[in-house]
Amino acid sequence: MSANPNLNIVPFVSVDHMMRLVLRIGVETFLTELAAVIEEDFARWEQFDKTPRVASHSDEGVIELMPTSDGTLYGFKYVNGHPKNTKEGRQTVTAFGVLSDVGNGYPMLLSEMTILTALRTAAMSAVAARHLARSNSRVMAIIGNGAQSEFQALAFNAIVGVTDLRLYDIDPSATQRCAANLLGTGLSVKICGSSQEAVEGADIITTVTADKQSATILSDNMVGPGVHINAVGGDCPGKTELHKDILLRSEIFVEYPPQTRIEGEIQQLDADYPVNELWEVIAGRREGRASERSITLFDSVGFAIEDFSALRYVRSKLKETGLYAELDLLADPDEPRDLYGMLLRCKAQIAA
Amino acid sequence: MSANPNLNIVPFVSVDHMMRLVLRIGVETFLTELAAVIEEDFARWEQFDKTPRVASHSDEGVIELMPTSDGTLYGFKYVNGHPKNTKEGRQTVTAFGVLSDVGNGYPMLLSEMTILTALRTAAMSAVAARHLARSNSRVMAIIGNGAQSEFQALAFNAIVGVTDLRLYDIDPSATQRCAANLLGTGLSVKICGSSQEAVEGADIITTVTADKQSATILSDNMVGPGVHINAVGGDCPGKTELHKDILLRSEIFVEYPPQTRIEGEIQQLDADYPVNELWEVIAGRREGRASERSITLFDSVGFAIEDFSALRYVRSKLKETGLYAELDLLADPDEPRDLYGMLLRCKAQIAA
Numbered sequence: 196m197s198a199n200p201n202l203n204i205v206p207f208v209s210v211d212h213m214m215r216l217v218l219r220i221g222v223e224t225f226l227t228e229l230a231a232v233i234e235e236d237f238a239r240w241e242q243f244d245k246t247p248r249v250a251s252h253s254d255e256g257v258i259e260l261m262p263t264s265d266g267t268l269y270g271f272k273y274v275n276g277h278p279k280n281t282k283e284g285r286q287t288v289t290a291f292g293v294l295s296d297v298g299n300g301y302p303m304l305l306s307e308m309t310i311l312t313a314l315r316t317a318a319m320s321a322v323a324a325r326h327l328a329r330s331n332s333r334v335m336a337i338i339g340n341g342a343q344s345e346f347q348a349l350a351f352n353a354i355v356g357v358t359d360l361r362l363y364d365i366d367p368s369a370t371q372r373c374a375a376n377l378l379g380t381g382l383s384v385k386i387c388g389s390s391q392e393a394v395e396g397a398d399i400i401t402t403v404t405a406d407k408q409s410a411t412i413l414s415d416n417m418v419g420p421g422v423h424i425n426a427v428g429g430d431c432p433g434k435t436e437l438h439k440d441i442l443l444r445s446e447i448f449v450e451y452p453p454q455t456r457i458e459g460e461i462q463q464l465d466a467d468y469p470v471n472e473l474w475e476v477i478a479g480r481r482e483g484r485a486s487e488r489s490i491t492l493f494d495s496v497g498f499a500i501e502d503f504s505a506l507r508y509v510r511s512k513l514k515e516t517g518l519y520a521e522l523d524l525l526a527d528p529d530e531p532r533d534l535y536g537m538l539l540r541c542k543a544q545i546a547a
Numbered sequence: 548m549s550a551n552p553n554l555n556i557v558p559f560v561s562v563d564h565m566m567r568l569v570l571r572i573g574v575e576t577f578l579t580e581l582a583a584v585i586e587e588d589f590a591r592w593e594q595f596d597k598t599p600r601v602a603s604h605s606d607e608g609v610i611e612l613m614p615t616s617d618g619t620l621y622g623f624k625y626v627n628g629h630p631k632n633t634k635e636g637r638q639t640v641t642a643f644g645v646l647s648d649v650g651n652g653y654p655m656l657l658s659e660m661t662i663l664t665a666l667r668t669a670a671m672s673a674v675a676a677r678h679l680a681r682s683n684s685r686v687m688a689i690i691g692n693g694a695q696s697e698f699q700a701l702a703f704n705a706i707v708g709v710t711d712l713r714l715y716d717i718d719p720s721a722t723q724r725c726a727a728n729l730l731g732t733g734l735s736v737k738i739c740g741s742s743q744e745a746v747e748g749a750d751i752i753t754t755v756t757a758d759k760q761s762a763t764i765l766s767d768n769m770v771g772p773g774v775h776i777n778a779v780g781g782d783c784p785g786k787t788e789l790h791k792d793i794l795l796r797s798e799i800f801v802e803y804p805p806q807t808r809i810e811g812e813i814q815q816l817d818a819d820y821p822v823n824e825l826w827e828v829i830a831g832r833r834e835g836r837a838s839e840r841s842i843t844l845f846d847s848v849g850f851a852i853e854d855f856s857a858l859r860y861v862r863s864k865l866k867e868t869g870l871y872a873e874l875d876l877l878a879d880p881d882e883p884r885d886l887y888g889m890l891l892r893c894k895a896q897i898a899a
Contacts, residue, residue, distance in 0.1 A: 202636065202637060203562055207874075209874070209875035209876065210555055210875050210876065210877065210878045210879070211875055211893075213878075214889070214890055214893040215893070215897070217890060218890065218893060218894050218897065222890070244603055246601070249598070249601050249612065249614060251596055251614060251616045251621055251649075253616075253618065253649045253650075255649070255650050255651070255652075256651075256652055257652075258614075258616070258621050258647060258649070258652050260601065260612050260614055260623060262601060262603060262610075262612055264603045264605075264610070266605065269603055269610050271612060271625070273623070273645065273654070275647070275651070275652020275653070276652065277650075277651050277652045279651075280651050280652070280883065281883040281884060283651065284554065284883060285554060285651055285653065285879075285883060286877070286878060286879070286880070286883050286886070287883070289652065289653060289654075289877045289878065291654070291876055291877075293625065295610060295627070297603075297605045297607070297610070298605075298607050298629075299607070299608075299627070299629050299632050299635065299637055300607075300608055300609075300610050300627020300628065300629045300632070300641065301627070301637065301641060302625070302641075302643070307875075307876055307877070307878065309877060309878035309886070310878050310886065310889075310890070313886055313887075341884045342880075342883070342884050342885065342886040342887070343886075344887075345887035346886075346887060369884060372882075372884070372885055372888065376885075376887050376888050376891060522559075522561070523561035523562050523563055523659075524561065524562065524643055524659055525562065525638070525641045525643075525659070525661060526562045526565075526638060526641065526659065526661035526662050527562070527637075527638070528638070528694075530724075531632065531633040531636060531637060531638050531639070531694070532633060532693045532694050532721060532724070533694065533724060533728075534638075534661070534662065534665055534694040534695075534698075535665075535694070535696075535697035535698060535728050536724065536728050537566070537662075538566055538569060538570065538574070538662070539728060541563075541566040541567070541570060542570050545567070545570065
């Protein structure tokens with residue numbers, strides 16, 4: 196027997212456990228508490244090791260690893276992006292992640308992150324809007340009504356105070372589904388026939404479309420003064436949603452500039468075009484929007500620290516909920532240097 | 548129901564399953580078959596996306612991600628290295644890995660890799676020696692008799708034809724344990740009182756010590772003509788085992804030069820010092836040792852393609868052995884774009 200008989204075990208949150216965890220806590224509460232953890236981590240941004248994600252591109256899509264560490268905990272996420280997947284009944288994006296102890300390198304949590312990424316992306320967008328949008332923002336347009344849209348709606352309702360949604364998707368059935376899923380949430384939902392119609396009167400415009408190509412979901416004339424744009428869908432090289440002229444009129448806020456310049460809307464701009472780092476606003480180092488008439492843009496691509504925050508939050512909920520399984524992931528020989536002896540003892544045990 | 552009800556499932560090989568798999572196949576057969584897969588992958592080296600490992604260093608150790616892809620499969624390993632861990636009853640190195648389908652980004656295998664890494668490191672060393680050592684090599688010194696030593700012994704016996712071992716460790720109990728574990732394998736084992744004694748008459752010298760520091764396990768006068776050195780322990784910045792003069796007398800073979808120049812014995816040499824790539828020998832692009840009197844050195848640090856080979860090999864054994872569990876790792880909504888609806892249906896199910 197090892198001194199600590201559980202050194203081999205890593206807590207594992209499956210998809211089923213994640214769904215039960217979110218439902219137990221409540222989606223809105225989960226988003227609000229997760230947003231608070233993200234803000235906490237963004238406020239101590241300088242403590243983190245930061246690196247652009249490590250991407251493996253192919254014709255069909257991309258597989259990425261997103262590591263970061265605050266010196267005490269280490270986290271990484273595995274995530275793919277394959278737009279063609281939906282045709283085969285698969286998700287465009289799936290993900291899982293691990294949180295580890297920097298002191299000994301042992302994983303402390305393995306978790307599904309497909310659902311968790313949807314939640315953290317929405318929480319992150321809402322955090323950015325809370326710091327950048329006009330404080331009386333109540334109406335949000337959502338252009339692109341796929342898997343991320345309901346999470347965005349609920350996060351902006353819970354965290355920013357958005358009460359009215361204007362939905363548009365090139366696929367009307369996606370909009371119908373999104374609207375149906377949001378019934379009973381208290382949100383007032385209007386189904387729109389075009390992007391132009393959706394953005395009318397909107398305080399906040401969320402673009403969250405999925406095609407892997409340079410698209411113009413928003414053209415320059417559609418964006419009036421005072422609007423906050425939450426640009427979620429443009430998140431890899433060659434994939435953008437906004438006309439360049441909108442960028443040139445906006446105060447641009449990003450997560451981690453070296454990554455966003457490769458993946459975000461600002462890939463359309465010169466490599467030294469000035470952008471603002473969102474963490475500085477959250478940490479109180481600088482102001483958010485310059486005026487009520489400014490156009491603010493959160494050029495969201497998703498950064499490793501947000502996943503770190505999400506894993507940290509999920510881990511904090513395990514003890515009280517018990518919603519995890521124990522995974523026999525780490526070899527734990529009786530004597531640490533005797534890995535081969537562990538095999539021999541297993542052999543003897545099987546034979547007995 | 549989804550069209551394919553198992554899209555959420557990823558096969559998982561736990562530590563217990565890995566031990567049973569290795570024992571079912573037999574350690575020597577496992578090593579030999581794994582060596583063949585490594586040779587296969589090294590022979591098609593140019594097909595792989597290659598990158599130095601992504602390391603997160605701290606005072607206590609390092610956590611690394613090692614990704615690679617051949618365009619069809621994608622693999623990565625998570626591995627830590629914390630020399631102080633053994634004092635707390637933990638492993639210095641633990642690891643797990645994932646193999647995925649490049650076409651859709653979905654993971655196809657999650658596996659423990661602490662045991663598997665020990666096996667692949669030994670198989671890799673033996674593959675290198677089979678191509679670099681004199682063909683009549685029968686005697687091997689192993690300096691450093693920790694967790695990796697028995698695996699090296701068995702791999703060199705099965706793959707290279709080594710019959711006689713000469714063991715030395717600064718901790719005599721480690722040598723005793725290694726010798727005891729190798730009883731009944733047919734290997735002739737001599738316990739030595741010094742490194743000098745261990746290398747006497749050895750055709751192959753394996754150095755596999757663990758201290759994270761520049762050490763001189765082998766000094767220049769200890770290495771005679773015709774010897775093959777299998778340098779396994781020097782594998783991170785600041786951690787080397789060989790005196791620089793040995794390097795200058797040797798024909799040096801490495802896995803992936805950009806990584807080895809940072810982590811291997813050759814970190815002691817100029818950044819442009821000429822080294823040979825092992826894959827070219829395996830692919831038949833160039834000769835191994837120049838003469839019977841040459842000193843050949845395999846400066847092993849461990850590269851992502853070896854882990855990829857190991858995961859590929861393990862995956863090939865799952866169907867016939869059934870030694871895996873099914874992990875509910877991937878969210879699989881009935882309708883791919885309806886992730887939030889999946890939560891709602893889970894809620895209805897719990898309430899029912």
